[in-house]
Amino acid sequence: MPVIDLANPTRFLSIVNRVLPWLIAATLLLFVIGLYRAMNAPDDYQQGATVKIMFLHVPAAWLGMFGWGLMSVAALGTLVWRHPLADVAGKAAAPIGAAFTFICLVTGSLWGRPTWGTYWVWDARLTSMLVLLLLYLGVLALYWTAEEPSRGARAAAVLSLVGAVNLPIIKFSVDWWNTLHQPASVFRMGGSTIAPALLTPLLIMTLAFTLLFLTLHLAVMRNEILRRRVRSMRLLQAQKLAEAGA
Amino acid sequence: MTIGPHADFIIAAYAVTIFVVAALVAWVVLDYSAQRRILGDLEERGVTRRSQRKD
Numbered sequence: 337m338p339v340i341d342l343a344n345p346t347r348f349l350s351i352v353n354r355v356l357p358w359l360i361a362a363t364l365l366l367f368v369i370g371l372y373r374a375m376n377a378p379d380d381y382q383q384g385a386t387v388k389i390m391f392l393h394v395p396a397a398w399l400g401m402f403g404w405g406l407m408s409v410a411a412l413g414t415l416v417w418r419h420p421l422a423d424v425a426g427k428a429a430a431p432i433g434a435a436f437t438f439i440c441l442v443t444g445s446l447w448g449r450p451t452w453g454t455y456w457v458w459d460a461r462l463t464s465m466l467v468l469l470l471l472y473l474g475v476l477a478l479y480w481t482a483e484e485p486s487r488g489a490r491a492a493a494v495l496s497l498v499g500a501v502n503l504p505i506i507k508f509s510v511d512w513w514n515t516l517h518q519p520a521s522v523f524r525m526g527g528s529t530i531a532p533a534l535l536t537p538l539l540i541m542t543l544a545f546t547l548l549f550l551t552l553h554l555a556v557m558r559n560e561i562l563r564r565r566v567r568s569m570r571l572l573q574a575q576k577l578a579e580a581g582a
Numbered sequence: 583m584t585i586g587p588h589a590d591f592i593i594a595a596y597a598v599t600i601f602v603v604a605a606l607v608a609w610v611v612l613d614y615s616a617q618r619r620i621l622g623d624l625e626e627r628g629v630t631r632r633s634q635r636k637d
């Protein structure tokens with residue numbers, strides 16, 4: 337099947353309907369394995385059992401950034417190629433990315449209190465992550481408040497591209513500035529600094545959360561396509577009624 | 583499995599995550615059934631999209 341066929345919303349819906357059950361099953365299976373491994377992982381020699389928060393915090397941080405990256409690519413599709421599904425993909429990623437960014441901030445705060453002695457500091461990593469959440473809320477506000485959906489979509493696409501500047505700031509904030517947040521320990525030059533007994537469940541949980549994100553994203557895209565169909569049908573109905581009344 | 587003296591923080595982190603993910607899933611499922619219902623109602627009233635018209 338040519339990739340261009342995916343540009344057809346009807347074709348896309350039929351593919352999503354076929355793929356979603358498998359994605360849901362794979363996500364659930366990975367969560368069962370990941371949570372079992374996470375709950376039975378050894379305590380960290382310094383942080384003790386609080387290291388179990390890492391199995392939520394790190395995947396949520398990754399997906400908060402992944403969501404914005406997805407929105408930026410979708411924004412190019414909206415602004416440059418006017419791809420019919422690009423805006424649907426961008427709009428669908430926003431609430432999911434915002435939710436994972438929120439989870440990242442809350443779990444990080446709950447992890448910070450016993451390990452750092454504080455829920456929050458205005459260091460570069462934490463602040464840039466908070467900025468990401470505010471950017472997500474800004475995009476959602478643009479979608480929700482625009483009277484004309486296409487104008488809201490263009491404005492959200494522009495903000496998505498501008499906000500992408502924040503992604504390298506988040507990633508390299510721990511290198512560029514002196515932060516309370518630890519430097520990169522999973523994906524770094526020279527390999528991970530995390531012990532395999534903790535790294536393996538972390539990677540499984542990250543994969544499980546990523547599949548959850550993709551599953552939710554496809555499901556929200558499906559809902560958005562249906563919502564647009566409802567809107568166009570209602571507009572046609574209103575047009576017919578107006579013509580009949582004239 | 584023991585979660586030590588900071589159990590409250592660990593449980594709170596997992597509880598918040600479960601709550602947010604459950605809220606997302608519930609929103610997706612409810613929104614899907616709502617859109618399907620509205621589309622069904624419109625089709626029952628004979629409203630069709632341009633691409634569905636045969637004439």
